[in-house]
Amino acid sequence: MIRVTALALIILLLAAIGLPGLAMPGSQAVGQYPDAAEAREALEAARQQQRNARARAERLERQSRQSEKTAETALGNAALLAARVQQSEAAITAAEAELAIVSAQRSTLDRQLARKREPLMRLTAALQTMSRRPLALAALQPGSLEDVVHTRAALSAAMPVVRKRTEALRGDLSRARALEDQRASSLRNLRSAEEDLKERRSDLIALAQRERIRSQQASGGASREAERALVLSEEARDLDAFVGQLEQAGSIRSRLAALPGPVLRPSSGGDASAPAKAPVPSPTPSATAPPNRYILPVAGTVVAGFGEASVAGSRTSGIALASRPGAQVVSPGEGRVAFAGPYRGFGQIIIVEHDNGWTSLVTGLGDVSVAVGQTVTAGSPLGSAAASRPEVTLELRKNGDPVNPLDHLR
Incomplete structure (x- = not known):
C-alpha cells in the first residue's frame, strides 16, 4: 500500500514539475525598456500615436x-503614405512594448515557479527512494510494521496538501502558457507591422522622388534659390542668423508675389480716360494666424521642452523628440521648403x-527627401x-521670435 501511495504521489508531482517551463525561444525581455512601468507608458504612447496617424x-x-x-x-x-508609414512605426513600437511587458511577467513567474518547484522536487526524490525499497525487506526490519502504519498515516495526511500545492503550481503553469500565447500574438503583430512598414516606405520613397522631380521641373528658379540658400548657410555665423536671413528673403519674395500685375491697356473702342479697375483682393482670416494645421514632425517622446536650460546653460528655442531609428519625418505644417540639406x-x-511670417525649423534628420522651393502640407514627407x-x-518662429510649438498643435 505504501508503494502504491508513493507511486501515486510521484506521478502527481512529476506531472506538475515536469510540465513545460518558461525557457522558450525568444522569451527574453526587450532590452530598451528598463522596467514594466516604462514599457506600459511606451505602449500607451505608441497606441495613441498609432490612432493619430x-x-x-x-x-x-x-x-x-x-x-x-x-x-x-x-x-x-x-502625406497619406507618410501617415501610413508612421502608423506602421507606431504599431512596431507598441508590439515591442507588449513583448517587454510579457517578458517581464514571464520572468517574475519563472522565479516564483523555481521557488515552488524546489521543495516538491526534494519530496519527489524521497518518494522515489521509498517506492524502490522492497516490501519484504521492510517487513524483516525491527519495527518495520509499526513504521509501515505510521508512514501510511503520514502519506494519507500529506496527499491533500500535496494535491493543493501542485494544483496552484499547475495554475501558474497555465498562466505561463497564456503569457506565451500573448507573446506569440505580439510577435505576429510585430512581423506584420514590419512588413507593412517595408512596403509603405518603399512606395513613399518612390512617390517622394517623383514629387521632388516634378516640383523642380515646375519651378524653374528653384535651383537658383537652392544655390543662394546654400551660400547663405555657409556665410551665416550661426543657425539663428541663417534662419533670419532666409526669413528676410522669404518676406521679400512674398511682398513681390503680392504686387499687382501689369494693367492692361484699354481697348481702342473704350474710354481711355476711365481708370482701370484693380482686382479685388480675396479676404484672409488673419494676417498673423499660425498654420491652419500643425503637427509634430515625428512620432516619439519629448526629451527636451521649450525654454528648458541646456547643458551649456542657454534656453532651448524648440522641443526635442526621441524617435525610432530611421523614423519617418513629416512637415509640421503647410508651406514652402526654404532650405533642405546639411x-x-x-x-x-x-x-x-x-x-x-511663420517659419518651422526641423533638425536632426538622417536624410531629406524634399528640395528647395517644393510645396508641402502638414504631414508631407521630409x-x-x-x-x-x-x-x-x-522650432517654430513668428517673425524670427521662437514660440512653443506645442501651443499650436492642432
Whole structure:
C-alpha cells in the first residue's frame, strides 16, 4: 500500500514539475525598456500615436478623393503614405512594448515557479527512494510494521496538501502558457507591422522622388534659390542668423508675389480716360494666424521642452523628440521648403516657410527627401530620422521670435 501511495504521489508531482517551463525561444525581455512601468507608458504612447496617424491618413484619404486638382492630389497622396508609414512605426513600437511587458511577467513567474518547484522536487526524490525499497525487506526490519502504519498515516495526511500545492503550481503553469500565447500574438503583430512598414516606405520613397522631380521641373528658379540658400548657410555665423536671413528673403519674395500685375491697356473702342479697375483682393482670416494645421514632425517622446536650460546653460528655442531609428519625418505644417540639406553641427535640416511670417525649423534628420522651393502640407514627407540615437528637434518662429510649438498643435 505504501508503494502504491508513493507511486501515486510521484506521478502527481512529476506531472506538475515536469510540465513545460518558461525557457522558450525568444522569451527574453526587450532590452530598451528598463522596467514594466516604462514599457506600459511606451505602449500607451505608441497606441495613441498609432490612432493619430490612422486618423490623419483617413482624413487625407477623404481629401484626396474629393480633390479635383492634380497637384493637390499628389501632395495629399504623399502625406497619406507618410501617415501610413508612421502608423506602421507606431504599431512596431507598441508590439515591442507588449513583448517587454510579457517578458517581464514571464520572468517574475519563472522565479516564483523555481521557488515552488524546489521543495516538491526534494519530496519527489524521497518518494522515489521509498517506492524502490522492497516490501519484504521492510517487513524483516525491527519495527518495520509499526513504521509501515505510521508512514501510511503520514502519506494519507500529506496527499491533500500535496494535491493543493501542485494544483496552484499547475495554475501558474497555465498562466505561463497564456503569457506565451500573448507573446506569440505580439510577435505576429510585430512581423506584420514590419512588413507593412517595408512596403509603405518603399512606395513613399518612390512617390517622394517623383514629387521632388516634378516640383523642380515646375519651378524653374528653384535651383537658383537652392544655390543662394546654400551660400547663405555657409556665410551665416550661426543657425539663428541663417534662419533670419532666409526669413528676410522669404518676406521679400512674398511682398513681390503680392504686387499687382501689369494693367492692361484699354481697348481702342473704350474710354481711355476711365481708370482701370484693380482686382479685388480675396479676404484672409488673419494676417498673423499660425498654420491652419500643425503637427509634430515625428512620432516619439519629448526629451527636451521649450525654454528648458541646456547643458551649456542657454534656453532651448524648440522641443526635442526621441524617435525610432530611421523614423519617418513629416512637415509640421503647410508651406514652402526654404532650405533642405546639411548644416554644421545639426545634421540634415529643413526650413519650411509658412504664411504670415511663420517659419518651422526641423533638425536632426538622417536624410531629406524634399528640395528647395517644393510645396508641402502638414504631414508631407521630409525625410527620415538618424539611424543612431535619433533626436529630431522642432522650432517654430513668428517673425524670427521662437514660440512653443506645442501651443499650436492642432
